[in-house]
Every structure is written in C-alpha cells, then in structure tokens.
Amino acid sequence: MHNDIAEVLFTEDEIARRVDEIGAQITRDYAEATDEGIVLVSVLRGAAIFMADLARRIELPVEMDYMAVSSYGDGAKSSGVVRILKDLASEIEGRHVVVAEDILDSGLTLKYLLKNLASRHPASLEVATLLRKKTLAQAKIECKYIGFECPDRFIVGYGLDYAERYRNLPYIGVLKPEMY
Numbered sequence: 001m002h003n004d005i006a007e008v009l010f011t012e013d014e015i016a017r018r019v020d021e022i023g024a025q026i027t028r029d030y031a032e033a034t035d036e037g038i039v040l041v042s043v044l045r046g047a048a049i050f051m052a053d054l055a056r057r058i059e060l061p062v063e064m065d066y067m068a069v070s071s072y073g074d075g076a077k078s079s080g081v082v083r084i085l086k087d088l089a090s091e092i093e094g095r096h097v098v099v100a101e102d103i104l105d106s107g108l109t110l111k112y113l114l115k116n117l118a119s120r121h122p123a124s125l126e127v128a129t130l131l132r133k134k135t136l137a138q139a140k141i142e143c144k145y146i147g148f149e150c151p152d153r154f155i156v157g158y159g160l161d162y163a164e165r166y167r168n169l170p171y172i173g174v175l176k177p178e179m180y
C-alpha cells in the first residue's frame, strides 16, 4: 500500500466486480437500443478511469465522449464553482446518454452537468457514479447506477486525486490527514 494512504476502502478486485455488475445492468437496461447504442459521457479528469473500465463491460455500441468541468481545483474542498473547461464533441440530441462520474460529493458538479445536458434534449439521461459520499449537504441527484456508498472522508485513487496526485492508484483509499 502507498505510504500516504491510511486505509484501503475498496480494493482493485472489489472495484472490478462492481464495475462488471454495473456494465451488465446497463447492457440489460438498454437492450432495446442495440442499434443506436448509448453515449457514455465522462467527466474529466477523475472519471476517466471508471469510464474506461465501464465501457469495456457494456455489450452495446458505446460512443465515448468527454466533458471537463471542475469544481475543486487543487484544493481539498469544493469551491462551489463549476466551470466548463471542455465540451462534448458529439451532438446528444435524441441519444441515450449515460454520465459516468467517479464520485458524487456535494452534487454540485452533477447538478450543473445534468441541467446542461438535459437542455440538449437527449432521448434519455442517466448517471452512473462509482461512489456516492454519505453527506448531509448533498444536492438531490437521481443516480440510476451507484457503485458504492462511501464515508465522508478524503479519498483518493482509481481516478480520484488530491492536487492531481494518486489518480493512478488501482484501489480507493483514505488519504492520511497529514497529507493535506
């Protein structure tokens, strides 16, 4: 285990099994859309790893597209400010869209994003989040697919960063408090 990690919350195996299940669920839920498939939208940068793994577990045509929004910057706390840094390359009007996120914390990122995407009139719009933090002050976001509920601690790995570090850890762990 990495020296800066206090505790592993989800191992590489646990994550892989859960991503498998979510992929199978999406494959079943969109069985009617085997021709047109879905557009998987990942929110850079944190969700890139989850999306890459999830896409390979969905047995349908999957278009992969990316948006970059940022609410945290380099700090440990949400600034509450969501910025679009990069928009989608594809038109999503009339398409089935699934947003892949690594974590739902305050919900500000997804709240903004869902409103923005819905205004483009997709045929459907759902969220797959690997983690949902248990916090009281979370915006109400409908997530059809949730990997794990997780405690309100500072976690990193599998895409989640602290000041751009630790995204490449294969597991999800709690960062030692002295690190931030």
Ligand code: PRP
Pocket: 043, 044, 045, 046, 047, 069, 070, 071, 072, 073, 078, 101, 102, 103, 104, 105, 106, 107, 108, 109, 110, 160, 161
């Ligand atoms: C993190 C995470 C989610 C978002 C969740 O992204 O990847 O996208 O925060 O927090 P929220 O529910 O409070 O909005 P961040 O803004 O740190 O950018 P990153 O993905 O590039 O790390």
Ligand code: MN
Pocket: 043, 044, 045, 046, 047
């Ligand atoms: Mn993110």
Ligand code: MG
Pocket: 046, 072, 073, 160, 161, 162
């Ligand atoms: Mg971040």
